[in-house]
Amino acid sequence: MDKIGPVLVPTKDGSSTLHSSEYNAHYHSIHGAYTESMHIFINHGLRDYLAGKKKPINTPIKIMEMGLGSGLNALLTAESINQQAVDYLGLEAHPITQKATYLSIINSLPHALDNNLIESFWDAPWNAPTKITPVFTLEKRLGKIEDLELTPLSIDIxxxxxxxxxxxxxxxxxxxxxxxxxxxxxxxxxxxxxxxGSFRRTCKSLGCRLESLPGPPGKREISRFVKENNES
Ligand SMILES: C[S@@+](CC[C@H](N)C(=O)[O-])C[C@H]1O[C@@H](n2cnc3c(N)ncnc32)[C@H](O)[C@@H]1O
Incomplete structure (x- = not known):
């Protein structure tokens, strides 16, 4: 039987998200898709991490995303890095197949993204690292997190x-x-x-320090885990 693809849903900051009937879940917060991505992943992820980084900007940092989805987090990352080199691995088990769906999300943002970035992201092949900008390399990886194999101690964010x-x-x-x-x-x-709580306890038991941070609209707290120096 054919599965019904995700459907477009407006969120409170004017940006759109998707709803998956298969998982009965939204791709982003209905209180603001763009606001949520910026708050959690860009501001408390990328920017805070880079603020404490001592290596030269031409040494790429490695970012892995579980659930590439619409690509919103990846595109906002590419847009936010200035000259910092980034190798981005976006894992996705059920890619969006309709370009119109992708464009509806990306064109709903409060500011327009660079058109070359939007097109290059969509056109990038699966399972092959592709230079999207001089400093941003993207690999869209098709597969499940349960099957993913990466080098231990290799990912920055x-x-x-x-x-x-x-x-x-x-x-x-x-x-x-x-x-x-x-x-x-x-x-x-x-x-x-x-x-x-149970998720937080699991990550702490696996060698992470929890930083509980204020959430975006509609969410009291979010979680940032920092890997401790001593291996778990
Ligand atoms: C919350 S959504 C991610 C939204 C996405 N980051 C974005 O900005 O659009 C979760 C994503 O995980 C994907 N997914 C579900 N199960 C998965 C699995 N086992 N491994 C990898 N991806 C999975 C879904 O297809 C969906 O795209």
């Missing part, structure tokens, strides 16, 4: 943007998180909107 624990509980439990946290470098960040 993880955007953990899975559907909520109510929709996909196993993606927030120890077996999956053990691998995910093992990919993080010491001092690396894992960002998520999820502030659930």
């Amino acid at each position: 993880i955007y953990y943007d899975a559907f909520a624990p109510e929709s996909q509980p196993h993606l927030w439990q120890k077996e999956v998180m053990n691998s995910v946290i093992n990919w993080l470098k010491p001092g690396g960040y894992l960002l998520t909107y999820c502030a659930k």
